[in-house]
Structures are given as C-alpha cells and as structure tokens.
Amino acid sequence: MSLEFSADAQQKIAALRERYAVSGSAKPVVMAALHLAQKEHGHLSDDALKLVARTLDLPYAHVYGVATFYTMYKREPSGATTIRMCTNISCMLRDGYAVLEAFEKALGVKKGESTKDGAFHLVEEECIAACANAPCAIAGTQYLLDIKPGQVPEIIEQLRKKPHPEGEVV
Amino acid sequence: MPADRTTKLVSMRFGNEAAKTITGYEAAGGYSSLRKALAMRPDDITAEVKASNLRGRGGAGFATGVKWGFVPKDAKQVHLVCNADESEPGTCKDRELIYWDPHLLIEGMIVSAHALRATHNYIYIRGEMMREYAVLKKAVDEAYQRGYLGKNILGTGLEIHLTVHRGAGAYICGEETALLNSLEGLRGQPRLKPPFPAVKGLFGNPTIVNNVETLMNVPFIVERGGAWFAELGMGRSGGTRMLCVSGHVEKPGVFELPIGITFRQLIDEVCGGVWKGRKVKAVIPGGVSMPPLDDSELDVPIEFDALQTDERIKPVMVTPTQQFDLGGGRALRTMAGSGGVVVLDDQCDIPKAVWRIMKFFAHESCGQCTPCREGTGWLEKVARRVAEGRGKPNDVDLLAQIAHGIAGNTICALGDAAAWPMLGFLTKYRAEFEAAVNRAKVVAA
Ligand SMILES: Cc1cc2nc3c(=O)[nH]c(=O)nc-3n(C[C@H](O)[C@H](O)[C@H](O)COP(=O)(O)O)c2cc1C
Ligand code: SF4
Numbered sequence A: 001m002s003l004e005f006s007a008d009a010q011q012k013i014a015a016l017r018e019r020y021a022v023s024g025s026a027k028p029v030v031m032a033a034l035h036l037a038q039k040e041h042g043h044l045s046d047d048a049l050k051l052v053a054r055t056l057d058l059p060y061a062h063v064y065g066v067a068t069f070y071t072m073y074k075r076e077p078s079g080a081t082t083i084r085m086c087t088n089i090s091c092m093l094r095d096g097y098a099v100l101e102a103f104e105k106a107l108g109v110k111k112g113e114s115t116k117d118g119a120f121h122l123v124e125e126e127c128i129a130a131c132a133n134a135p136c137a138i139a140g141t142q143y144l145l146d147i148k149p150g151q152v153p154e155i156i157e158q159l160r161k162k163p164h165p166e167g168e169v170v
Numbered sequence B: 001m002p003a004d005r006t007t008k009l010v011s012m013r014f015g016n017e018a019a020k021t022i023t024g025y026e027a028a029g030g031y032s033s034l035r036k037a038l039a040m041r042p043d044d045i046t047a048e049v050k051a052s053n054l055r056g057r058g059g060a061g062f063a064t065g066v067k068w069g070f071v072p073k074d075a076k077q078v079h080l081v082c083n084a085d086e087s088e089p090g091t092c093k094d095r096e097l098i099y100w101d102p103h104l105l106i107e108g109m110i111v112s113a114h115a116l117r118a119t120h121n122y123i124y125i126r127g128e129m130m131r132e133y134a135v136l137k138k139a140v141d142e143a144y145q146r147g148y149l150g151k152n153i154l155g156t157g158l159e160i161h162l163t164v165h166r167g168a169g170a171y172i173c174g175e176e177t178a179l180l181n182s183l184e185g186l187r188g189q190p191r192l193k194p195p196f197p198a199v200k201g202l203f204g205n206p207t208i209v210n211n212v213e214t215l216m217n218v219p220f221i222v223e224r225g226g227a228w229f230a231e232l233g234m235g236r237s238g239g240t241r242m243l244c245v246s247g248h249v250e251k252p253g254v255f256e257l258p259i260g261i262t263f264r265q266l267i268d269e270v271c272g273g274v275w276k277g278r279k280v281k282a283v284i285p286g287g288v289s290m291p292p293l294d295d296s297e298l299d300v301p302i303e304f305d306a307l308q309t310d311e312r313i314k315p316v317m318v319t320p321t322q323q324f325d326l327g328g329g330r331a332l333r334t335m336a337g338s339g340g341v342v343v344l345d346d347q348c349d350i351p352k353a354v355w356r357i358m359k360f361f362a363h364e365s366c367g368q369c370t371p372c373r374e375g376t377g378w379l380e381k382v383a384r385r386v387a388e389g390r391g392k393p394n395d396v397d398l399l400a401q402i403a404h405g406i407a408g409n410t411i412c413a414l415g416d417a418a419a420w421p422m423l424g425f426l427t428k429y430r431a432e433f434e435a436a437v438n439r440a441k442v443v444a445a
C-alpha cells in the first residue's frame, strides 16, 4: 500500500529542506521525516520507509539504515503510550527496578512488550537526564518524577484516561 | 570576585515561567548581550571568551575560546552546533536549562555564531526530550519572528539561522562526531579524529560543537567581560558550574555552584548529607564515565584541573602494582566530566552498581570497533556473574584486563568511558569484588 504525508507534514519537510540547503543534500531531513512518518502512520512499516525515501529522493537502503539505528523509531506497531522506565545507576540506587516491576505487574506485560488492548508499551530505558528525580520515567511526552512503586496503578489509571502518544511531538 | 553560593548565571531564571516567553525574557534584560555583541568585532568576542577561562561543560572541559580559535581563518562556511543530547548517566542539567531558559541558549548561540562567522547553526536535542523540544522549538520560532534570527538580524545585514534537530534515541550521538553524522542524516557512528570538527565537521565545513551550558555562559561573558567571568571561578576554570546530584543523598537536585566547592561541602551542606544517616562509600564525580572517589578523597574542589591532578586522589591502577596512565606517563586520577555527581552510600553493593554501569556501555556501543563492541559486552557479562555471586576465581583480574585492553584502543572515547570507571572501581573497591567471587566459591562448594 502506498502511503502519503499530510499537507502539514509536507510543508514541514519543505521548510526543513530549506534550513539544511547548505548541505547540498536531502539526507539531513531524513530523521525529521521519519519522526513525521511515525506520527502519521503509527510505526515505520516498509511502506512508511518507502514514503520517506520517495519524498526525499533518497535510496530506500539509506532510509532503512537510519531507521534501524535509533531506538525511538518503531518498525512494529506498539502500544499508544510508551512508558520508558529508567533503571540506570541513579534510578537503580533509589529502587528503579522495583518501579519497573510495578509497571510490569500493573500492565500485565514484561518490559519490551505492549498491552493487548494497544494502550501501552513498556520499555526499560537508559538514563533519561532526570537523575536528581530518580526513579523516573517518560510516559508518552511527559516526565514522571520521584516515582514510588505504590503510585504506579494510579499513574496507569491517569494515562488510560489521557493517552500521550510520543508522535504528538515532531 | 569569586562566585559564592548565591551567584546564579545560567540558572537565574529557573522557576520563572514568564521568562520562557520572548517578551518575558526581554523584560528580564534578555537579548541585550546580543545587541552588545553585534557591535563588537567577531575576533574580539573570541578574545573575551578566551580571557574568561570558560571550559566546556559537556565532559572534556576543553577551553572554549581555544577551541574556537582552531577554526581556519579563511573558512568560507562555518557551523556552530549545540550538543543537547545529554545522556551521560547522572547528568540532568541541560534538560533543565533548556526547559527554564530556552532564550538564553538561543542568545548564547547567536552571539557565538557571530563570533565564529557561522550562518547555519543547529541544536541537536535528544529525541526523548519531547517536552524540552517543544519549548525550544517555540522559542526559536519567536526569535525568528522578532528578527533575532534570519537573513538580516536586527537590521545589521548579518545572516544567522538556527534549526533544532531532534535525535531519536542513541547515547552515542552525544559524542561530537557521531552527533555530526546524525545531523547529516546518517547512522550515528563516530568518525575517526583527526580531522577534528573545528577543521572539518558538519557537511565538510569547520564546525564548533559546544554543550548547552557552555553556550549559555557566553552572553554573560560578553555583557560583563572575560576577566570578570574568570574571577568567578578558580585556577584555569572560569564561571560557575551546574552540578547534578543524585543517588543516596537526602536532597538530590540540580544546583549552580562555585566551581571550587568540594564534594564534601556539596553533599553535606547543599544536599543535606547522605540519606538515612549513612556515610559515603563512593562518589561518581562527573557522570558514570569517570573513575569514582572514595570517602577519603572528597575534600577536593570539583574543578577540572584539580580532579585530574590533585594528589589526594589515588591514581587508577590496572593491577595492584601497575598504574594506569593516559599516555606519556600521565596518571589518571579522575575528571570533572559532565557535572553528574552520583553518591553511593556505605551499604551500596559496588559490584552490582558497576554491573549496571557496564550494562549501559554494552548497550550503547555503536559496534564499529572490536575492542569496544566485544569488550563492553564481555565486561557486562563478567561483572554480572560476579555481582550475582557466580564469579569465577580469576574474574577480578579478568575485568581489569578487559578494561585495559579497551582503553585508548578505540575510535571514540566511549571505550575509555567504559574502561575508566571499571578500573577505578577495581582500584578502590577490589576487596568487594573479591568477596563477591569468594562468596560464589562458597556457594559452589
Ligand atoms: C560517548 C560520549 C558521549 C558524550 N555525550 C555528550 C553529551 O551528551 N553532551 C555533551 O555536551 N557532550 C557529550 N560528549 C562530549 C562531546 O563529544 C563534546 O566534547 C562536547 O559536546 C563539546 O562541548 P564542550 O566543549 O562545550 O563541552 C560525549 C562524549 C563521548 C565520548
Ligand atoms: S569506541 Fe565504541 S562507540 Fe566509539 S566508535 Fe568504537 S565501537 Fe563505536
């Protein structure tokens, strides 16, 4: 199936091409175009990668290479709100692993998995630059700071009412 | 006058929501430094930055003015790139700086771009910082609307552009050459140096890469002079320092402090001491890449040169008798790094903490060089079995050997960043690793 970009995305891409014109290439726009494709098509299927390649007139292999290097680009469909729980050193020292377990329990999934209803995707994350508020996580586009394992069910309830897809930000 | 604990530069508008908008920032005196800079000759700005003793806040502490001076004088196209990829575990200042004062960063970039004669400039912001990206993007758009950015800024005829480039998850993109590759739309893998970016960087042009905090200090230097800024600091390090304190303290936080403050003062006087009335076992001084300090080494100032050379800090060893050096006989003590101070209390399980740090590096290695790709994975595997009580008799020496084999033998400093803390922890807490291995033997018997 051939996919398309919305008029808004096309406009954003055109504006960015201008900003990177000094490079003499469309390559610097590929990351933003991938973010936009993921926002509009949910995940980066082969067709979404083809859309980016076609739009920027770049080889498919190049776009594929970039899309598979970075962890935030999703090649498979996943839950709407991604919860990125940090377990790196500062978070580990303040019980980050217990919070990760609490998320696993509350969602009924293991890290790396999505819930069956498609609402959540849980990821064990490396440091998210909020170490002074450890343990912490990013839920969609929001930071969750100083989390206690006991707060996790309530956090999930709130997010269920108001999902935060990462794609909102491009 | 040296800074005291009330001196605030880059964090002076923290908590001030109004100053995040361009009108609020202007009302608070914002963009006046830019007006002053535009009336100055570019080389005079660089001279002030040199005189200020401003040193890079991204990790290496390199003198900013000296780095700017490496750009070839006859360069036709120069770029300034802000490194906002902040991802060194323990470090959480750039995210706060961007969130609270986006226009200070933009002003710092325009002033610096003018000094460098750079027209097309970029901020590379970490993909996970979605909230901060939105704040920054809005601020850049405002600056364009007000004529601070564009083809003819403030009617001076100068052309300066600024574009925010969003990453997509990869710690290695904080390394400056990986960052440049990522900006160019490639996989974020580091490049061999030399050539250094200041000579051949983005799109093949001379490029200066500076950290967020580094660039945010530039407007103050222009406004009040390099000599004033140098005096705020100590020795060859000017200004104040953003320190991020996490781990086992009563009051973790991000604080702007005098550059000469000691770890002991930071922990006891600023952060309310070690939590639960405990004592310090170890302190990671500037992000997990840096060798730790033990309780006897905490009266050293958190200043770039002091942490590398102060003899109160024990050198890092490869074996109990062989000292590790950085080449040319220079002993490695530790480094000020990125300002991420992580405190480990006296009940902390060191082998487990070290395993988690090694897991991070193994996960983030880009895989280009064999010593790093294989070595970080191997370190993680051995550290894990030691931490889990499954260690083998030779494992402590094995960890040191692997780390020694990585250090200095890779394309970028990520390899060193894994090896140094491994060797540092082994030097100072060897007995704990050995006890963990012996515990394993008991279990096996
Ligand atoms: C593996 C690795 C990761 C790095 N990550 C960052 C980072 O997240 N932010 C940063 O400013 N510098 C980082 N650096 C340092 C940069 O390569 C570079 O030295 C710095 O951005 C220069 O700016 P400064 O001189 O203002 O400090 C990293 C270096 C290495 C080797
Ligand atoms: S040292 Fe590691 S991260 Fe750096 S280039 Fe080599 S493999 Fe990649």
Ligand code: FES
Pocket: A086, A087, A088, A089, A090, A091, A092, A126, A127, A128, A129, A130, A131, A134, A136, B089, B090, B091
């Ligand atoms: S270690 Fe968890 S946010 Fe930095």
